[in-house]
Amino acid sequence: MRSSRRLLLPLLAIGLLGGGLLPLSGCAQDQEQSPTGGPDTSATPTSASPPSIVDSTVGADVPFVVSPEETVEGMLELAGVSRADTVYDLGSGDGRIPITAAKQYSARGVGIEIKPDLVQRARKRAKLAGVQDLVEFRRQDLFEANFSDATVVTMYLFPEVNLKLRPMLFEQLAPGTRVVSHSFDMDGWAPDSTANVDGDVLYLWTIPEETPDHLQE
Numbered sequence: 424m425r426s427s428r429r430l431l432l433p434l435l436a437i438g439l440l441g442g443g444l445l446p447l448s449g450c451a452q453d454q455e456q457s458p459t460g461g462p463d464t465s466a467t468p469t470s471a472s473p474p475s476i477v478d479s480t481v482g483a484d485v486p487f488v489v490s491p492e493e494t495v496e497g498m499l500e501l502a503g504v505s506r507a508d509t510v511y512d513l514g515s516g517d518g519r520i521p522i523t524a525a526k527q528y529s530a531r532g533v534g535i536e537i538k539p540d541l542v543q544r545a546r547k548r549a550k551l552a553g554v555q556d557l558v559e560f561r562r563q564d565l566f567e568a569n570f571s572d573a574t575v576v577t578m579y580l581f582p583e584v585n586l587k588l589r590p591m592l593f594e595q596l597a598p599g600t601r602v603v604s605h606s607f608d609m610d611g612w613a614p615d616s617t618a619n620v621d622g623d624v625l626y627l628w629t630i631p632e633e634t635p636d637h638l639q640e
Contacts, residue, residue, distance in 0.1 A: 490519065496527070498603045499528065499603075508530040508575050510524040511535065512534045514580055521533060521560070524575075532557060542561070577604075603627050605625055606623060609628070615628055
C-alpha cells in the first residue's frame with residue numbers, strides 16, 4: 424500500500440499543478456490573528472511523497488496533507504527544539520506541529536495557514552490539548568507573513584514554494600535559526616543534515632551569518 428501511495432500522489436500533485444488547481448504564488452487574504460521513532464540522522468536523502476491528502480481545495484499553494492505523528496516528532500527532534508524556542512510552522516494545516524512542540528517541549532508555537540477552516544480546526548485542537556496559551560494560529564498568506572521572531576521554522580510545502588520562501592527566510596530570520604522541511608529540499612542550499620522517519624526524508628538548515636552569493640537570487 425505504501426509503495427502504491429508513493430507512486431500515486433506525485434502524479435496527483437503534478438495533475439493538480441498542470442490543471443491550474445494549485446497556484447504557484449501566494450493568494451493574498453485578510454490576516455486574522457488569534458491567541459492560537461527517533462530519526463536516523465545519517466540517512467541519505469531519497470525521493471519522498473506526501474501521505475494521504477485531506478483537503479485539496481483551491482486557494483493555497485499546496486493541498487493540506489497530514490504528516491504522521493512520528494514525522495512531526497522527527498522534525499522537532501531534528502531541529503533540537505526546547506522550551507526556549509519559538510516554532511513557526513508555515514502552512515500549518517490542523518496545527519499538529521506547533522501543538523506537539525508545545526506539548527512535548529513547552530515551546531511557543533505559531534502556525535501560519537491560509538485556509539480559515541484549518542485555522543479554526545487548529546485552534547480547537549490546541550484547546551483540547553491544553554496548550555492554547557502556548558500556541559497561536561494566524562490566517563495569513565505565507566508570502567505576507569512576518570516570522571522574524573522564530574528560532575525554528577518548519578514546513579511541508581512543494582519545492583517551488585520552498586524556493587520562493589527561501590529569500591524571505593534569509594531576510595527575516597536571525598543567524599542560527601533552524602529550518603526543517605518535510606520531503607522537499609531547497610535546491611542549491613545544501614542541508615546541514617537529513618533524517619529519515621519511516622520513509623519520510625527531513626532536511627535541516629541553519630541560517631548563516633551571511634547569505635552565500637549563489638543563494639542571493
